[in-house]
Every structure is written in structure tokens, then in C-alpha cells.
Amino acid sequence: MSKLPSKLPPMSAVRVFEAAARHQSFTRAAEELGMTQAAVSYQIKILEDRVGAPLFIRLPRQVRLTAKGRQLAPAVTEAFEALRNAFEGVEEMVQTVLSITTLSTFASNWLVPRLGRFRQLHPNVAVQIAVATEIVEFTQSEFDMGIRSGTGDWPGLETHVLFPNQFIPVCSPELLRGVEVQEPIDILKLPLISPSDPWWQDWFAAAGVKNVDLSRRPDNSLGVQQFEGMAAIAGQGVALINPFFFPDDLASGRLVKPFDLLATTDRSYWLVYPKARRRSAKIEAFRDWVLSEVAGDSERTVAAHVKTAT
């Protein structure tokens, strides 16, 4: 006798009732719902049994709501209208909002500067960018896509490689003035922005310089390539950066490469998203756009190399 939430009747039957009440006709309700008239009749009967009273009076060639039916119909229609609105709102959000988790420098030095072009291509998609320093699990977050650095073996994810994780020392042209830098080892004459960055060891190794001890150098480590690049541009020292992130600064000469030697790694930057959602229109759109931008980068890089070669 307590106030049990009085189990709701089967929702499928309620939905059929709603349509039938609106149309005052089982046949037309069946059409709207894409099922047969017999199915509507069946579902209405289910509901009437459940409620314990007829909801329609069966007249020749038509049905009419009973008092109980009339009491029920407006509330049910209203409730379904609310549900429809709610789901439409969410579905619009699903289609138009694309949230992506990225790495800091990728966001600031690659993605954000280009986003305007994506907006022009897809004005109906709003991109929400979240910067994360650690890899974000899709199962434990609500991002649609992600930019990651790694080797690309993430089970369950669709992956697209963007460009390699490679490093080259850069600095401002002013920093080199008056300093003789002929061999890679000469770099050590200059201040390093992040001497504790392990990739320095790799670069020196690639340059044939062994046993470099950087541990005693003052560590100004900024942690984020973007800031290291900015520090280098400001003449504060030599930074080890990924040239993909500083194309304009390299092209304009704000940053110069004392040596054309790249330290490569086994890691790359990847665009990833859950395999299960690879069919989503907004995800396809963003993926295609990112890949086309990357392709443009490569062309420009090739062009730059050609120019350098001449």
C-alpha cells in the first residue's frame, strides 16, 4: 500500500497509443510508425489490459477515445514531445560539436592556427579543444578524437599518422653571431633551453658526438615545445624542436638550424578516435581535413628541401 512508483506500462505500447490518439485512427498511426494496423491494434489492447480499462471505443470505421483515453492522451503526447525535443537537442549536439583532446604544442603551433580553414569548410561543426599532457582514455572521457604522440599501437582506436616526432636544434640567428659553430659539438658553446631533455642525447648521438654530459647545465626546462621555441626565438638559447611546429619561424628566419640533422624517434603524432565511431560525419570531416593539411605540410616541406638543395 506504500507509494510504489506504479510500474509504467510497456513504453512501446504507450508510444503506439500516443500516435493512435493523435490520429484518432489505428491505420494512420500504423502508417506513421511504419508498422501494420494489426500491430497497432495489438499494442493498444496490451495497454488497455495493462491499464484495466478500454482507451478507445470501437465504432464502425473509426475509433474514439474513452474518457480515460482522453485523460491520458494529452499528457502522453506532451511527454513524448519533450522526449523528442531532448533527443533532437542531443543529436544536434552530437552532430555539430566535435571535442578533441590534443597535446599542448600541437594545439598551439599546428591545430589552432589552421582551425579557421576547417570552420570555413564545415561551418556547422564546432570544434572544442582540450589540452592534456597525458594520454586520455576514450573510455573514460567524452572526447570524440584525440591527438597523441606514440607508436600508434592503441587497440580499439582508428589511427592516422600525422608526422614524425623528430627534433632539430634551432636558435635565433643573433645567438650565432660571433660564435663559431662548425661541428655539432660546437652547439655546446651555446646555452641550451632544456638540457635535461633526453632527446638531446639522441641528437648528439645521431651527430656522432658521444658521452655528452649536460647534467651540470642550468635547467631552464619549459616542458612545452611551444615555449621552448619561443625562448629560442627570443635568443635565450638553443632549443630542440620539431620543425613541423615552427614552419613559419623557420621559413622567415626567426629560427635557424645550425645543422640540418634531424634526430628521429620511433614515435609520431597521431590522430586517433574510437573505431566504433569512425562512421560519424563530423569525425570523418575532421579526419579528412587534418590529413589534407598534413599532406599540404609535406608538400611545403618538400618544396623547402628542394629550395635548400638548389
Added chain:
Amino acid sequence: MSKLPSKLPPMSAVRVFEAAARHQSFTRAAEELGMTQAAVSYQIKILEDRVGAPLFIRLPRQVRLTAKGRQLAPAVTEAFEALRNAFEGVEEMVQTVLSITTLSTFASNWLVPRLGRFRQLHPNVAVQIAVATEIVEFTQSEFDMGIRSGTGDWPGLETHVLFPNQFIPVCSPELLRGVEVQEPIDILKLPLISPSDPWWQDWFAAAGVKNVDLSRRPDNSLGVQQFEGMAAIAGQGVALINPFFFPDDLASGRLVKPFDLLATTDRSYWLVYPKARRRSAKIEAFRDWVLSEVAGDSERTVAAHVKTAT
């Protein structure tokens, strides 16, 4: 691209989502809905596929709504609340309102005078009485029960006989004053309330009086036994009435029976209702009460006969 009403997702899944969102837990939602946790997980996944985005983030030992889920949950809960209210309202109406179609005299001279006792027995049931002169089809109306006169062969209906349709001439004692009424045929010395009533023929036949011509008498026919009884009480003539309808008037002597001869018919009064709804509590209550009242009538009738016999 037009504004299609964007098909709603399966309602069963929505209902599960509503409970899960409220509890922030699949397990507790399953308990509420009386199903297993696996079923909840399954239905949520259905809905997420349908919506195209996750609605819950799966965290260790708990789930949390995503932004989309949070957008959806309140509206869905509200809609279901409205549905619950609507169905509760109707169900209360179903349980507490009993509508019955009756014959006019049965209502005025039998049912209404006794209804107070039913109300005392079942204060939570409100009886709505509708008087109809013709038989009302249950399939084309919304009555719970009916009082009918007939032979009781109505397919699909549960029937309970109440009392026979039988007739006896009655009049006010004043009408007999100074008139010699020894034999049935003497009735003809008195004015008849409804001489065109065919049952008069049957009564005279039962009394052994043949070929009575009442066609030339003025027809004051009132059509309704109740009124005919009232006219008789007022001394306007002899009425042919069913004694079950005038127990008090007969007991008090406001109406007297010149002869103790009943004209019987093959018809009776019946309490009927659709077989399909025979389990309804209010119907059972009303049926039991009516039958007990009828049983009381019979006892009183027997008592009266005994008294007459002594």
C-alpha cells in the same frame, strides 16, 4: 532535410537510461526495473549507438553521465514523471470510478435508494449512474457494468440474474373504497394507468380472463414503471408494476394488491459486465454487493409471504 520528427529511440532503452541516470548506477537501475545489470548495460549501449555518442563514462566501480547524458537526463526524467502521473491518474480513476448503465425504474426504485450502503462499504468507489432506455453495447460505450432486462443470453458478458420481470396490479387503498373488486375482471371497473401496456393482457390471461379489450381506454401511459407506481399511489388508477420496485409502498400499505396473482414473464433483470473485466476489484465489489442486496430482498419477500399466510 525537412523537419522529420526524428524517430525516437526505442522507448524501453530510454526507460532504462532514465533509471540509470537517476541512480548513477547500472546495478541499482537494474534493481529498480527488476532486471539484471547485464540487461541495463545492454540497453544503455543500444541507446548510445542510437544517439551516436556515449551517455555514460565508465569509471572504475561507477558510471558518470557525459555532457550529452546530462543534457538528456533531466528532460527524460521529467517526461517519465509526467507519464507516471498520467497513468497513475487514470489507474486511480479506473479503480475508483464505477460507471453503470441502468434502466430507469431500476435506478430510481432499487439502486439509488440502496447506494448509500454501498458507499459505506466501499467509500473509495464512486458510482456513476447513467439511465438508458435501450440496451447499451459495452463495446461501443465505456460503462463498467450494466443493468438489463432480458433473457440473459448476451455473449461475452458475465450475467447475474437479480429478480424476475413480473407484474402485479396495484393501486391506492382509496381507489378500492366503494368499489366491489372480487374477481380479477373487476379490475376493469377501475381506471388503468397504462392500458396499452401489453403485460395487462398477460396478467388477465394468467387470471383466466380472456379477450379483454383495453384498446378503447384512455392511454395515460407513462412509460416508466416508477411514474406509474407514483400515479397509482396518488390514486389515479391501477398500475401494473413489479413488486420488487415498490417494497416500501407495499409494506406500508400506500399500495395494495387487489389480487395476489403475479404475471410472470420469461425476462428478468440482470447485472452484466464484460467477461474480460470480471477480475476488476471495483466490479467484484459492486457485483457482490448487488447480489447480497438481492438476497436480502428475497428474504424479506419470504418473510412478507409468511406474514401474509398467517
Added chain:
DNA sequence: GGGCTGGCATAAGGCAGCCTTATGGATCCC
């Protein structure tokens, strides 16, 4: 008035969707 049409009811039958059981993984807690 007889055929035709439109609308709902009902029976039979088949398939799919839903639910259950069982298990595994992950984390929290004692």
C-alpha cells in the same frame, strides 16, 4: 440492393530482440 471500400479484430506463425546466466577485468577496501 448488391458489390465495394474502409476500418478494426483476430488467429497463426516466425523471427528478432531482449533478458539471463556466466565469466572476466578492474578497482577499492579491509
Added chain:
DNA sequence: GGGATCCATAAGGCTGCCTTATGCCAGCCC
């Protein structure tokens, strides 16, 4: 570290729902 809690997933069975087919009833039209 072991147990408990909570969710995901696979396998499998059953039931519920939908379809097809048919019937009935009443109105309509020629």
C-alpha cells in the same frame, strides 16, 4: 592480498512483437 563491488561481454534461450491473412461490420455508390 583476498574479497567485494561494479561494469562489459559472450552465449543462448525464450517471449514478445510484428506480419500476413482473413473476417466482420457498416457505410457508400451505382
